[in-house]
Amino acid sequence: MKWHSSGRGLPVAAGAAAMMASVSGAADTLDGGDTAWILTATALVLFMTIPGLSLFYAGLVRVRNVLSVLMQCFTIVCLVTILWLIVGYSLAFDDGLPVVGGLSKVMFAGVGEDAMSGTIPESAFATFQLTFAIITVALIVGGFAERMRFSSVLIFSTLWLLLVYAPICHWVWGGGWLGELGLLDFAGGTVVHITAGTAAVVAAIVVGSRRGFPQQNMVPHNMTLTVAGAGMLWVGWFGFNGGSALASNGDAAMAITVTHISAAAGAFTWMVAEWVRYGKPSALGAVTGMVAGLGTITPASGFVGPAGALVIGIAAGFVCFVATNFMKRKLRIDDSLDVFPVHGVGGALGTILTGVFASNALGIFSGQQDISIGTQVGIQAVGVFATVAYTAIATFVILKIVDVVTGNRVTEEQETEGLDLVMHNERGYDL
Numbered sequence: 001m002k003w004h005s006s007g008r009g010l011p012v013a014a015g016a017a018a019m020m021a022s023v024s025g026a027a028d029t030l031d032g033g034d035t036a037w038i039l040t041a042t043a044l045v046l047f048m049t050i051p052g053l054s055l056f057y058a059g060l061v062r063v064r065n066v067l068s069v070l071m072q073c074f075t076i077v078c079l080v081t082i083l084w085l086i087v088g089y090s091l092a093f094d095d096g097l098p099v100v101g102g103l104s105k106v107m108f109a110g111v112g113e114d115a116m117s118g119t120i121p122e123s124a125f126a127t128f129q130l131t132f133a134i135i136t137v138a139l140i141v142g143g144f145a146e147r148m149r150f151s152s153v154l155i156f157s158t159l160w161l162l163l164v165y166a167p168i169c170h171w172v173w174g175g176g177w178l179g180e181l182g183l184l185d186f187a188g189g190t191v192v193h194i195t196a197g198t199a200a201v202v203a204a205i206v207v208g209s210r211r212g213f214p215q216q217n218m219v220p221h222n223m224t225l226t227v228a229g230a231g232m233l234w235v236g237w238f239g240f241n242g243g244s245a246l247a248s249n250g251d252a253a254m255a256i257t258v259t260h261i262s263a264a265a266g267a268f269t270w271m272v273a274e275w276v277r278y279g280k281p282s283a284l285g286a287v288t289g290m291v292a293g294l295g296t297i298t299p300a301s302g303f304v305g306p307a308g309a310l311v312i313g314i315a316a317g318f319v320c321f322v323a324t325n326f327m328k329r330k331l332r333i334d335d336s337l338d339v340f341p342v343h344g345v346g347g348a349l350g351t352i353l354t355g356v357f358a359s360n361a362l363g364i365f366s367g368q369q370d371i372s373i374g375t376q377v378g379i380q381a382v383g384v385f386a387t388v389a390y391t392a393i394a395t396f397v398i399l400k401i402v403d404v405v406t407g408n409r410v411t412e413e414q415e416t417e418g419l420d421l422v423m424h425n426e427r428g429y430d431l
Helices: 014-026 032-060 065-091 122-144 150-173 177-181 189-207 224-246 252-280 284-299 306-331 339-357 374-403 414-416 419-424
Strands: 003-005 011-013
Touching: 003 224, 003 374, 011 339, 011 374, 014 284, 032 065, 032 284, 065 150, 122 150, 122 306, 122 339, 150 177, 150 189, 150 252, 150 284, 177 374, 177 414, 189 284, 189 339, 224 284, 252 284, 252 414, 284 339, 306 339, 306 419, 339 374, 339 414, 414 419
Parallel strands: none
Antiparallel strands: 003 011
16 A cells, blocks of 8 residues: 555555645545545455455365354454454554554544545544455465364464554554565555465464375365355455555556456466466366466555556466465475465565566556666565564464464364364255
C-alpha cells in the first residue's frame, strides 16, 4: 500500500488530494467515491477468505478432513476480528516504536464516525486492514492441514497475529523502519505472503509430516471445490490489490489491470510447465499457478505497468512450479497445501522484482517510480530477509509454546480417523 503520513500516525492514500491536505495541515475531507470503493474492496477481501480460500483449501485435503479446514478458516475470521478490535489494529497502525505501534487505538479508541484516514473514514480503513490480517492468518492453515489440534490452531493464531503480523505490518505500512527505509510493498508481498509462507513451512517442519507422507499419494478429494474457491480468490484479489490504493483512482485501476494479467500469465505458465514435465496439464496446476501469479504481483501491483506484470506472472508460474516440486520431491517437507513455495517464494520473488519493474526507465516494461533499480532492489532484499528471519524465529517459538500448553498434533489414531469427527464430531459429507 502507498502511504503518506497524515501527522496523526495514520497512513493515508498517496493521492494528490490527501497529500495536499496533509502538507497544508488542512482537515481530511471525505470522498464518497473513495469511500464506496474501499467498502467494496473490504467485502471482496473478506470474500477471499470465506468462501474463497476456505473452499480452495477444503477441496485439496482428504475427505475426512474437509470440515476441519472449513472450520479453521471460518473461526480464524471470528478470532482475528476480535483481536484486531482489542489491540491488533493499534499495534499495527498507531504511533509507536519503529518496530511496533502504540496502544492509543485499543478497542478502536477514537475511531468514530467522523474520524478520517485520508479521504475515507478511519473505520473503513481499519476494517479493510482487518481483512488482510484475516486472510494472512488463514493462509497458514495450509502448512499444517489435517494434523493439528483445533485448540492449538486458535492459540497459535492468536499469538502469531499479535507477535508476528502486527509488528511486520507496522514495519511496512504503519510508519515503521522498513517503510522509512523505502521498501515498496503495495499490497502485501512481505506483510501477507512472505509471513504466511514462512510461518507455514516452519509449522510443517515443527508439527511434522502427515502420516504416510511422502510414500502415500495424498490427492485432493474434490477439485470442483478447489477450482470454485480459486475463482473466488481471483475476483477477490481485485479488492486486495486495487483497494490498496485507498482511493478510487488510476492507481487502483492499474493495480487491478496488472493483477489480472499476472494471474492469467501465472496460470498459463504453470500449466505449460506441467504439460511439458508430466505430459498432461491439470486443473490443480492451473489454479495453483493462478495463485502464484496473484501473490507475486501483489507487492508490485500499484507500481508496475502491464508489460512488467506479464513478465512477473510468467516468472511466478515457472519459479513457484519449480519450488513446489523441489519442496515435495527433494526436501520432502509436508507443507500440505504448498503455502511456502507459492506464497512465500512468490511473495519474495514479487518483492524483489518490484525493485526492477517499478522503475520508469525500462521502456515498454516501465513502472511508475523514479528509482535507481540497483538501490531499490537492495532495499527490497533487506525487506525480504528481515521478514523471513523474524517470522521464522517468532513462529518457531510460538509453536513450541503452543506444544507445551496443548500439544500441537493429534494422535496417530485421531489422524487416521480424521479431524472432522475427532475435533468437531461432524462429517463434511453425509451421503
